[in-house]
Amino acid sequence: MRRRNTVAAIDVGTTKVAVIVSDLGERGELRVLGFGVAPASGLSRGVIDNIQSARQAIATAVEKAEQSCGMRILSAVVGISGAHIASQNNRGIIAIPDRSRPISVDDRARVLEAAGQIAIPTNRQILHVIPRGYWVEGTDPVSDPVGMYGSRLDAETHIITAATSAVQNLTKCVEGAGVQVDEVIVEPLASAACVLTEQERLQGAAVVDIGGGTTSIAVYDEGAVAHTACLPIAGSHLTHDLARVLRCPWESAERVKCERGAAWVMPDLEHETVEIAAFGTQSQKIVPLRHVCEILQARSEEILEMVAIELKRAGYFDRIAAGLVLTGGGAQLRGLAELAEARLGIPARVGRPEGYTGLRDLIGTPAFATAIGLAAFALAEREHAAEPVASFEMPGTGIFKRLLSLGRALMPQ
Template identity: 45%
Template sequence: MQERVIVGIDVGTTKVCVLVGELDRDGKLSIVGVGTCPSQGLRRGVVVNIDETVSSITAALDRAERLSGKKIASAYVGIAGSHIESENSKGFVAISPKHREIVPNDINRAIEIAQAISLPANREVIHVIPRGYVVDGQEGIKNPIGMSGFRLEVETHIITGASSSIHNLMKCVDRAHVEIEDLVLEPLASSEAVLAEGETDLGVALVDVGGGTTDIAIFADGAIWQTVVLGIGGNHITNDIAIGLRLPPAVAEELKVTYGHCDPEAIKPDDMIDLSQFMPDCNDLVPRRLLAEIIQARVEEMFSMVHEEIKKSGYDGLLPAGIVITGGCAELPGIVEVANRTLDLPARIGMPLGLHGLADSINRPAYATAVGLLMWGLRNGSLVEEEEYDPPGAPGDFKSRFGLLGRLVRAFFP
């Protein structure tokens, strides 16, 4: 049996992560390759320097290839950034009078009508996701194929992004000699890795707190309801520490990761941090409680913004499963308690589930998006046998662009 592999590339503000998964004969997805590299050339999830971004992607790819022993030629790629917007749209069609039975083509026609929304010239559709169907007024239908009726209505969630941001990311991946299987909104990918099916049915908000952005995905009745990307993240906490304690940003980041806490009351008043371990020429001491106060203020602001978005969605008070926090900043101690207090919702940390192989090294919230990209591809795409990998041609070659176009069309018409 030939090996079947799937690759996910999470191009984040603070790190680029490449995961290589392999599906065994029992249908289990094993992680066989991991490559991470500090991210350069991105700000708030958006490419601002193509050459630096390409270098970061290439370095992470090289590490994943050396560990897995496989040549990476195609991948599912995550996209985020404050340019992301979403809206819900409906499409209606009459069922063919020949049989009065709904067939896949009826669903495709309804989705095509639903996605016919007015968009500015500088924006493009990333996802068109069916949320549910209505047949002759009967709501709550998940799969209408084979049902009889006269009228089919589809409710869709449409996610769009700025054309320039989308194509700059595509160009960076293309220049790293990787074909894009699909562009996937990062909070949707993260939800694949950390949410249970029962949570999406009850109503849940996923909050992915990365370095440059905080991504929100609200689910209800088993489907996506709203997605939002806020231009605030872990880097803003680092900047506050740097300014408040008058430290270089690199040292502020080390302090946050090593000694950071979201609850000052959990820190002893006499607990001090010796800065000489980060700056040999500095003998100053910093109260750890002061560090926690700075972090707490920014995290509370972040969750207040999340609360406002939940209110806008109309699901305030209607999320019994609460909030699931993932992403790199989810590893800050005390963040669950701040979320509970600010949002008045039950909260938990979202960890990637159901992993095999090198799972121990990536079983952290920081890897939720990368793991979710593999699961997205496993559920929505087709796995590629390893021997079918062909090195792509020069950047911008026809094969790469045609392959992406076909996959985007399939995303619109499942």
């Protein structure tokens, strides 16, 4: 029987903090038990710029999640984003001294350690070392070398690094809100975990999570993550453009964008108008929807262009047969996938979180892809934990044992 372990995940976004409490369902699926969301504050472009406000927003979201599931959250997996995230692929080689014995789990760990060694500045730290593939005596790649024979073992890893201060600030904020941090996970990896299909992973696809302040990218190629990056431009830039050009309050621009906006002037919108709040002597004014969409299109094209430049720079633009999977709140802009296909000439679709049960009507939108993906990572980690652990306090049952330090490299899904 499966261990019934409950985990919490916190997505500290630029516009909202989302907390998800989940466990494993009967069929081994992720089952969402509780959820809390609070407007974010104290974040700019995915990075904390005001510790007090961020801590308060996290505490509010955690409290709501606790109320929704009736448990107290003691520890959680937390997502990190921001332009300071960088990644690279690295190779490591080890010799197997006795070729008459099969390659062991220890050998695999040794080669991963060798492939995880890179020189980084002292103000940065390694967040993830993810195996991409193994080669026994330099022949074709194998997915797992354990049990095979050879005198040389190579491994390639994808290494993701982050600014140490950004990780520290995030950890301190979450801890300040009364929750211990089990692990910090790069957000695009989390989003990819619940929006990409197996086929897309194998044939190559880029998950593009367009949030409020950051657009984060995770490229999958031949089944494994190959590149990750975060760009400091996203949905709030569209709102700011509208507010500036239409000279209206942000709240009004945000509402028009979400309720009536589109990434290009669709034929059915051509002759429509929209009422927005105004500054000055008038309280309201009427503007053509066409004008709104043209403003949104200009910035959407810029974001897509920056994604394409990043993919070309990393050498994956022409390799990703399945194209782009757009997710995050910003991907809900009507017509964005069509615009991406037209401008970049590769397939694109909007990715909603999949592979979970519970509260689907509340969290089944692209804006919760990161939080649900973080919960999936937390559960996977928990499944690999050596001992039964808990990060929750049930009312009246006392404190369970805290989550042990897992110290395990993330494995590709």
